[in-house]
Amino acid sequence: MKKALLSIFTLLVSLQFSFAQNNEPMWLDIELANYKYPYPVSSLNLHIQNQDLKMAYMDIKPENYNGKNIVLLHGKNFNGAYWKTTIEALTKEGFRVIVPDQIGFGKSSKPDYFHYTFQQLAINTKTLLDTLRIEQTAILGHSMGGMLATRFALMYPQTTKKLILENPIGLEDWKLKVPYKPVEWWYKSELKKSYEGIKKYQLVSYYDNKWKPEYDQWVNLLAGWTLNSDYNSIAWNNALTYDMIFTQPVVYEFKNITAPTLLIIGTRDRTALGKPLVTEEVRKTMGLYNELGKKTQKEIPNSELVEIENVGHLPHIEKFESFIKPLIKFLKK
Structure with a gap:
């Protein structure tokens, strides 16, 4: 009977x-x-x-391990799976790659109650590294993962060998322009999400209205959850993390980063939290990555900037070669 059930589950x-x-x-x-x-x-x-919670992660150590490690931190609308091609390229070069799903995301626990802070997520990530006995590593964060990577580098400078920020959000303080909305507001907004709405947002915000079939899988991962009868758990955790992002800026602390830092910025990106809540005039001033990348590079000591023209929020998905080449060059220094 158990074998039959296992076979059915495997088939599903x-x-x-x-x-x-x-x-x-x-x-x-x-x-x-x-x-x-x-x-x-x-x-x-x-x-x-x-x-008691569960934090999922991938730990890929290649046969040609060069003794160097890198942690890949996902964005808010993603999980560790979207780093596939990045993992392949990095392990080919001999890097050990650790890819966690943060609490509330991917294959990790979705708690009914949780006080989300970037400090807590950084502590969780450090606990994972301690468990794996990794003392030093490069930290790469994309989107929301960039805010977490920044917080991690500030909290654990001895662990952070190098810092890489790929189109991180939080390069500006949205509280200065966007009216605050309580968690309940974000929750109601999340409950309204659908396949069509998710795809439209990514099409406009990430890919400049230029869609490719390979982008569908990242829409489906979010849309598939909306079909679950327990989607309210996902929506609630999403609402809590929106509040974390909005209320916990890292922009004022870039000057305190001590690790050598690489900024990889797709200059077409216009991602910013709360755009629907402001006027068109204010909206035009938000998420200008063609300006924010340069400004941030000046704020972070010992930092470099690689700008990728005509690329949006996801360089490692949209234009992989332009992303991976400067990353590997930076890691090998």
Whole structure:
């Protein structure tokens, strides 16, 4: 009986994965049990904020390991799976790559209550590194992961060998322009999400209205959750992390970063939190990455800037070669 159930579950996972690859959003488990990541996934048990939680992660150590490590931190609308091509390129060069799903994201726990702070997520990440006995590593953060990577580098300068920020959000303080909305407002907004709405947002915000079939899989990962009867758990965690991003800027602390830093910026990016809440006039002043990249590079000591023209929020997806070449060059210094 157990073997039969296992076979059925395996078949369902295979079918779900197949549908996802065929650009059709399908029902997804809250912790993505029926979605296959590109590399084996392990879990770290954490007891934090008076509850037991699970932090999923991939740890890929190549046979030609060069003794150097790098942690890849995902953005808000993503999880560790979207680093597939980056992992392949880095491990080919001999780097050990650690890719966590933060609490509330991907295959990790979705708690009913949690005080989200970048400090807490940094502590969780450090706990993972301590468990893996990694004393020093490069830290790469994309989008929201860039804010977390910054916080990690500030909290653990001895651990952070190098810092890489790929189109990080938080290069400006949105509180100065956008009226505050409580968590309940974000929650209601999340509950309204659909495949069509998610794709439209990514099409306009990430890809300048130029869609490619390979982008569908990242829409499907979010849209598949909306089909789950427990989607309210995802929506609630998403609302809490929006509040974290809005209320915990890192922009004022860039000057305190001590690690050698590389900024990889797609200059077409216009991502900014709260644009629908401001006037068109104010909106035009937000998320100007063609300006923010240069400004941030001046703020961070010992930093370099690589600008990728005509690329939006996801250089490692939209124009991989332009992203990976300067990254590997920087890591090998």
